[in-house]
Amino acid sequence: MHWRAPLLAASVLVSGIPAVYGWGAAGHEIVATIAQIHLHSTVLPKICTILNFTSNNPDEPQCHLAPIATWADRIRYKMRWSAGLHYIGAVGDHPQDKCLYPGERGWAGHPGGNVLGGIRNTTGILKDWVTQGEGTYNETANEALKFLVHFLGDMHMPLHLTGRDRGGNSVKVTFDGRQTNLHSAWDSLLVAKAVRTVPAKYNHPLPNRQIEHNLRGAIYDSFVRKVMWEGVLGKWHGDVEQWLACPARSGPVIGYMLPHWAQVAFGGRSGRVARLVQQVFGHAYVDIGAPEMMDDEILCPYHWSQPIHALNCKLVWPKEIDEPPYSHAGSDEELNPRVPLLELDTPKYAGVVEKGWVLEELMAQAGIRLAGVLNWLFMDPVEGEPSGPALTINL
Ligand SMILES: *[C@@H]1O[C@H](CO)[C@@H](O)[C@H](O)[C@H]1NC(C)=O
Ligand SMILES: *[C@@H]1O[C@H](CO)[C@@H](O)[C@H](O)[C@H]1NC(C)=O
Ligand SMILES: *[C@@H]1O[C@H](CO)[C@@H](O)[C@H](O)[C@H]1NC(C)=O
16 A cells, blocks of 8 residues: 655646546545545545555544545556546547437447446445455455546546547647647646635635545645535535436336346346346447446436536537647647647636636535445444435535
8 A cells, every 4th residue: 555645646736747547646636535525434444444554543644535546547557457447438429519428339348348337346346345344354345446436536527438539638739838638638737727726715724624634735635625615515515415316217218228137237246147138138239228227326427427428518628629720630640730739728718617617516526426435335324314225425
């Protein structure tokens, strides 16, 4: 277990090393910190067990989700099978002119071999840990937790939900005059700017122990304070419950109906049954139906991700990319040095993201959904508090 000092995250951010995948380190750690603020008090000890965190020294920091939030990116080339689990791409999806999620031809890759399946799968492994061996360290559960923290973050990055131009990685643009690509602008540069431009009043502690107790002296602490104070406890206060909600599975949905056992099995633990479902219902069916099968009444990554994907057509993918004079700057092969690159650090682009609190809301949603899933998995029933099959948060 490598407990990364908060200062390391800070230096990565300041030097602006462009990350090529996922939210950059800061983004993932912000999501994890927001999640930690919302954990039920009976949940953290179990997380500490899974992370093999032992400390008898009360002065040492408690175990925290932020230092494990980027593990999945670090091992991505060692565990190659996991690379496809960071994103999902609908075949034929082409923002801004055509936003398909999924399209008629379903998803790229294997059914379930995407970020929605990754969330479903790791949650299932952790559920097994709870029913089987809770209380002891288990390497499978350890990895599943580290993946889950990361994948829920990735799912809230809109460019992880489109297959066009490798999620924007091959769309060259500039940001504040520096050449970069659309994906990195969202991963790192917009996040770094948001962290840099937080009002100075948030450098000071908030009168809320639960928030302050879970900050780690990282460069983004003041950003987390702003998101919590003005967002989660402010303008989005009435929305938070809705963020956690999943649609009831009522009535047949044409094209997506599956017997209950198959839904459970596909979302559950048996790859053998998933293959059987595929044989029985046909390949095309499963390709299209897979995302719906990812969802149930409690955990519904497909449902949650739909409005995030829609942001690609609303504001993430700049229209200008497909119009002259920028329209040839998109792909590596076609890059012509004389074609100008679109600047994104403008009032019309970055300004709209900032004014709309777009990044702030995505990260708050990711953190709160992560906390909801972890609370649902690990929370002990407490007398006098509602229990049952629901995601709960703690504030
Ligand atoms: C768990 O932590 C203990 C104490 O730090 C260490 O000795 C042990 O090797 C760790 N186990 C694993 C599997 O990492
Ligand atoms: C998770 O995925 C792995 C690899 O595909 C599979 O072997 C395992 O059974 C899955 N577990 C659950 C709980 O979904
Ligand atoms: C860890 O958990 C996995 C999945 O639940 C299980 O197959 C495995 O046997 C467990 N390992 C140990 C050492 O308990």
